[in-house]
Amino acid sequence: MRRRVLMIVFPGFQLLDLAGPSDVFATAALLAPEDGYQVEVAAVRAGPVPSGNGIAVTARALGEVTGPVDTLMVVGGMSVPEQLGDRELVGAVARLAAGARRVASVCNGAFLLAEAGLLDHRRATTHWLAAGELDARYECVEVDADPLYIEDGNVWTSAGVLSGVDLALALVARDHGHALARDVARGLVVYLHRPGGQSQFSTPMRAMTPRSEPLRELQAYIDANPAADLSVPALAGRVGMSERHFSRVFTAQTGLSPGRYVERSRAEAARRLLELTAHPLDRVARESGLGTPETLYRVFRRHWRISPGDHRRRFRSKEK
Template identity: 45%
Template sequence: MPQRTLLFVLFDGVQSLDVTGPLEVFAGAEKLTPGAYRIHTASLDGGPVRTSSGLNLVPDEALTSAPDPHTLLVPGGEGTRAPDPRLIEWLHTHGPRARRLVSVCTGAILLAAAGLLDGRRVTTHWAYCDTLARDHPAVTVEPEPIYICDGDVATSAGVTSGIDLALALVEEDLDREVALAVARHLVVFLRRPGNQAQFSAQLAAQTAQRAPLREVQRWITEHPGGDLTVESLAARARLSPRHFARAFREETGVTPGRYVDRVRLEHARRLLEDTVGGVEEVARASGYGTPEAMRRAFLRALGTPPVEYRRRFHPAPAR
């Protein structure tokens, strides 16, 4: 098994969890599979850096003396807003030498500034997706997924999604069992699928200003298996279906149907993750009616059927 050298780039204003989250994943995998990874941390001058939370991190070395890595990991944080030009130049020169480029959160901004993301599909923290897309039109920015792997470039959304991406890379590099063991040790699920949305339906949509519409939002969340047709919801808000649909979209930013779809998908996911009920029972409780309808929804939104999704959280016991 080839050993993969990982280089974590450190700088003042870095988000500490962007570094330590993925680092703990890879370090855990190395303990379980000795020789799998060799981990290095480096700053521009080799000196300590102060994270955005005030924690000081002491790197192993300076970037100028660091080995060419298999995987170059660039975290995000406040320090990406006005980065040191020397760091961008180093990334521009040395980034192409890495077999795999990885960013966490706004680390994508640094990679883009170095010209390493042109022509790629990427994501970053939801608050900076528009900025990244505006400043780098050659980069295709997708605000929804928690991480995206596009060939040898992998980018993740905000903070904790770096753990999800690191687990996915460990599974790719080694195998599922190692990734699962690391996840259990860190007390997280194996991993969320990359195309899972950064926000829940309730966070992704705005809260309606009018009380009747807010009540409808609450009702949808609490009754995903109920009658959630526009006509039924409009009656609950005491509005005509046409007026209700228009008002709901104006105040929440999504159509009633889209909101219902998101709530039902999240409810089904939680049941598959946290319970052992059958797929037919989950489909019925989540408002899909039939397992086939739920299967189509999962494939469309997550790219995986419900049975496979559940297997990630409840793997079959070893024989």
């Protein structure tokens, strides 16, 4: 029996918030036809609903939705602030959530869940640009702007836009196991299923792009050569600066000290090795520049909030 997924949209919604998770569920249905998903789209009024980029999707009327819903998912979009005063939309979200097995939001769709009272006394996330507003507007919501997605009871919230794919993969993994989620990710040629505790930002995203071309080239060198000598003296020498001047300029232009940037870059290198190879942890530690399994464990826990072994098992679980 297929699980019914109801996606709620509104004029000006973010198309990727709908398309990404919908394709995850549709691909899972192809791979697991006996227990897959049936995706439906609903809005306040039936008919074409224009997204923020002008592409319209056909939706059924929320008032006509009856019967049990397995997963209720509210998308986001630039027009969300305008939708918060739509009592019919907010009321439908609250009504349908009451009968759903679980409820989820993508990006700033979390505001609609909050407006419906579904995030009261729960931990939630949203796009990092909107997190401060969510926190200020809804005092009963514990907002955490860092994770890709958060599960609190039967309510799931995700960060910006494409993190909706990560959320949908997590839901598939919860229903069918990580092996199917991994196969869906491979089929869609998207990033392998990331844990919700992982930060919304990769190391390059956390750091500003340096104005100086030599520093931009050095940044690329660091990311491409994690096992190299990336000490401050070595890096300063590559750009022809004194150590003190290099540290000051690098920090000013990237927002991160050289040491912090190198550690984060090496943590990401270790993450990729754990996901894409079967290397033992000592080799992962060496090739990522972290040196020893003990350092790997300590740094990985600090940056990804999960142990290296647990991360690998999540991504590379073997078929039984």
